[in-house]
Amino acid sequence: MTENNADYDRLLELRDELQEHNYRYHVLDAPIITDGEFDRMLAELRAIESQYPEWITSDSPSQRAGGGISDKFEKVTHPAPILSLANAFNGEDIRAWVERISKIDAGVLDAEFVIEPKLDGLTVVLHYENGLFVRGATRGNGEVGEDITINLRTIPSLPLRIPVNQSGPAAPARLVVRGEVFINLSDFEELNRRQMEAGEKVYQTPRNTAAGAVRNLDSTVTATRPLRLFVYTIIDSSAPLPTTQIEQLELLKNYGFPVNPETAHSHNINDVIQICENWEPKRDSLGYEIDGLVIKINDLDLSARLGTVGKDPRGAMAYKFPAQEVSTKLLDIGVNVGRTGVLTPFAILDTVEIGGVNVRQATLHNFDFIKDKDIRIGDRVLVIRAGDVIPYVVGPIVEARTGSEKVYSPPEVCPTCGQAVSHIEGEVAWYCTNSSCPAQVVRNIEHFVSRGALDIEGLGIKIVEQLVDAGYVSNISDLYKLTEEQLLALEGFAEKKAENIVSSIDASKEQSLDRLIFGLGIKGVGEVVGASLANHFGSLDRLMEATQDSLESIDGIGPNIAAEIVDWLSLEANQTVLAELKSEGMWPVLEKADDETRPDNLAGMTFVVTGTLPNFTRSEIKKYIQNLGGKVTGSVSKNTTYVLAGENPGSKVTKAEELGIRVLSPEDFAAMVDHE
DNA sequence: GATCCTCGAGTTCG
DNA sequence: CTCGAGGATC
Numbered sequence: 212m213t214e215n216n217a218d219y220d221r222l223l224e225l226r227d228e229l230q231e232h233n234y235r236y237h238v239l240d241a242p243i244i245t246d247g248e249f250d251r252m253l254a255e256l257r258a259i260e261s262q263y264p265e266w267i268t269s270d271s272p273s274q275r276a277g278g279g280i281s282d283k284f285e286k287v288t289h290p291a292p293i294l295s296l297a298n299a300f301n302g303e304d305i306r307a308w309v310e311r312i313s314k315i316d317a318g319v320l321d322a323e324f325v326i327e328p329k330l331d332g333l334t335v336v337l338h339y340e341n342g343l344f345v346r347g348a349t350r351g352n353g354e355v356g357e358d359i360t361i362n363l364r365t366i367p368s369l370p371l372r373i374p375v376n377q378s379g380p381a382a383p384a385r386l387v388v389r390g391e392v393f394i395n396l397s398d399f400e401e402l403n404r405r406q407m408e409a410g411e412k413v414y415q416t417p418r419n420t421a422a423g424a425v426r427n428l429d430s431t432v433t434a435t436r437p438l439r440l441f442v443y444t445i446i447d448s449s450a451p452l453p454t455t456q457i458e459q460l461e462l463l464k465n466y467g468f469p470v471n472p473e474t475a476h477s478h479n480i481n482d483v484i485q486i487c488e489n490w491e492p493k494r495d496s497l498g499y500e501i502d503g504l505v506i507k508i509n510d511l512d513l514s515a516r517l518g519t520v521g522k523d524p525r526g527a528m529a530y531k532f533p534a535q536e537v538s539t540k541l542l543d544i545g546v547n548v549g550r551t552g553v554l555t556p557f558a559i560l561d562t563v564e565i566g567g568v569n570v571r572q573a574t575l576h577n578f579d580f581i582k583d584k585d586i587r588i589g590d591r592v593l594v595i596r597a598g599d600v601i602p603y604v605v606g607p608i609v610e611a612r613t614g615s616e617k618v619y620s621p622p623e624v625c626p627t628c629g630q631a632v633s634h635i636e637g638e639v640a641w642y643c644t645n646s647s648c649p650a651q652v653v654r655n656i657e658h659f660v661s662r663g664a665l666d667i668e669g670l671g672i673k674i675v676e677q678l679v680d681a682g683y684v685s686n687i688s689d690l691y692k693l694t695e696e697q698l699l700a701l702e703g704f705a706e707k708k709a710e711n712i713v714s715s716i717d718a719s720k721e722q723s724l725d726r727l728i729f730g731l732g733i734k735g736v737g738e739v740v741g742a743s744l745a746n747h748f749g750s751l752d753r754l755m756e757a758t759q760d761s762l763e764s765i766d767g768i769g770p771n772i773a774a775e776i777v778d779w780l781s782l783e784a785n786q787t788v789l790a791e792l793k794s795e796g797m798w799p800v801l802e803k804a805d806d807e808t809r810p811d812n813l814a815g816m817t818f819v820v821t822g823t824l825p826n827f828t829r830s831e832i833k834k835y836i837q838n839l840g841g842k843v844t845g846s847v848s849k850n851t852t853y854v855l856a857g858e859n860p861g862s863k864v865t866k867a868e869e870l871g872i873r874v875l876s877p878e879d880f881a882a883m884v885d886h887e
Numbered sequence: 888g889a890t891c892c893t894c895g896a897g898t899t900c901g
Numbered sequence: 902c903t904c905g906a907g908g909a910t911c
Contacts, residue, residue: 547897555897574898576904601898601902639905735907737895767894769908848892892909898902 225256229272237368270371277430284357287348290447296529302484323509331500332393342382365434375467383450390442398437442468503531539563548650552642573602578621587616664730665719688791735772749801813841822857
């Protein structure tokens with residue numbers, strides 16, 4: 212038995228030493244022995260363990276190699292909900308947040324804030340009982356995650372037992388922490404190099420690779436992935452919790468958890484904003500991907516008192532870096548049918564987060580765009596959020612092709628009505644020419660009721676579709692024949708809603724002639740041309756008598772648009788619609804503007820507006836400038852007099868600076884209007 | 888005929 | 902915001 216005891220003592224010694232060296236190597240990044248020595252010690256431990264399998268414990272360093280294949284992961288209910296965070300995209304958002312919460316609790320006014328990098332990885336929840344790592348789970352839906360304990364055990368920096376060394380504080384009976392699993396960029400490249408050499412598939416992003424590894428059913432595969440961990444929150448503990456986030460991080464570090472050293476803190480909100488805004492250049496030198504920063508109130512009691520809004524705690528905020536290029540997989544290409552019958556292809560993407568929103572779709576503009584860029588289904592494509600709002604596919608990443616991508620061919624029939632599509636020589640667009648194509652009918656009515664046209668409140672896409680499906684409406688004049696009884700028969704309609712819709716349709720009879728002309732949906736006739744037609748003809752009766760020549764004489768209308776208008780008016784179906792509008796009393800005539808009293812402070816000036824203005828919406832400011840005799844256009848050119856720039860202005864400001872055009876702030880503009 | 892400008896049309900997510 | 906295309910201008 213003495214030999215037996217000696218073996219056991221050696222085993223305990225090896226376990227402790229290996230744990231310490233592992234910690235020094237993977238957490239402190241300061242090894243004191245060589246890899247060879249480590250491997251020899253590990254081999255010795257394994258030898259003893261194979262002789263006495265009953266001595267193997269779950270926290271033995273030998274257990275990091277993985278082993279055992281699961282067929283599924285068990286569900287784990289988290290001890291407390293794993294919360295998400297509200298997003299801020301700029302300094303103003305941060306300021307607004309602090310202002311908001313300081314009204315709830317004045318303690319915020321002199322609170323300290325802690326800033327931590329927000330890793331682009333996977334959230335995990337780790338459970339320790341009497342210092343032993345017993346369970347690890349994915350975030351899941353925030354309430355219930357999946358048990359991935361055997362995979363997490365393979366992560367070298369994850370402590371299997373805390374405290375990792377004797378100098379650490381004693382472990383509480385129960386401790387649950389939250390952390391993030393991720394892969395370093397250099398490790399990721401190295402992994403891909405190995406994969407390529409072995410003729411295996413190459414991974415796309417560190418994040419997706421980490422996600423896949425952590426949920427791999429074979430933990431020996433997980434063990435070969437260079438996963439790392441940072442821990443940042445105690446979710447539950449049987450011991451009293453620290454009172455500040457800084458102390459919490461310190462405690463986690465002392466237990467032996469890997470804790471991100473890149474933190475900052477400040478009492479001054481201006482400094483916090485400065486730190487956030489200055490962080491981006493530093494981003495590339497971190498060695499791992501982050502998608503922003505997390506700002507937390509240091510005082511954890513104060514933070515808890517502030518409570519939550521939905522699933523977002525009020526005491527913390529995610530500061531997201533500005534939109535950037537992201538790559539994702541193009542799963543398929545879909546086709547929309549527009550109001551005019553134009554077929555527009557759009558990308559169906561593997562959902563990807565860009566600038567804080569999940570993007571699933573992006574326009575591909577037209578079929579030539581797909582062909583010119585050689586975009587194939589299955590390609591990895593580069594996606595950016597243009598103007599910070601609309602996702603835009605830049606092009607394929609040709610180097611990432613595997614050979615299984617499929618060249619896309621445009622549809623030969625309309626995806627909605629099945630009729631053959633047509634194409635006009637020299638034009639890019641392909642059309643569905645079936646004027647009773649359901650997609651076109653719906654889109655046309657949508658356009659008619661939209662804000663810029665007749666602005667019929669309560670009628671959205673959904674309800675328009677419902678009305679068309681029910682057979683109540685097949686063109687714009689049918690709207691005026693709708694009755695409350697008809698609407699009540701539809702799903703989701705009660706008296707109030709039916710009443711509101713009928714009355715707002717009725718109210719639209721008071722709308723102006725230019726809006727009605729625009730609403731008709733004649734190709735080439737938008738807001739501007741609609742307004743010039745209204746001004747020129749004064750009524751629909753006179754517009755109906757318009758000829759090619761009389762139309763071409765109007766400024767802004769050439770032979771093409773004139774022909775479109777003449778064609779539209781000559782169609783019998785359209786004549787019927789107009790006749791019905793007239794008999795329903797939807798027949799506005801031009802109200803002569805009172806030129807005498809109209810101010811013209813801004814006469815002769817052309818404005819371009821960009822960004823968000825404090826006191827106006829886009830259409831309000833447009834109207835305001837026009838009422839003062841000014842012109843508003845969409846793009847900056849040398850004809851532009853001023854560019855009016857609000858909050859978060861777009862590229863128009865740069866363009867204006869290039870052309871030497873004066874850029875006005877909202878204050879400049881207000882002063883100018885006041886003065887003149 | 889070339890070039891610049893403006894307009895129209897379609898567009899994402901929550 | 903983007904792109905295409907029509908219109909105006911030289």
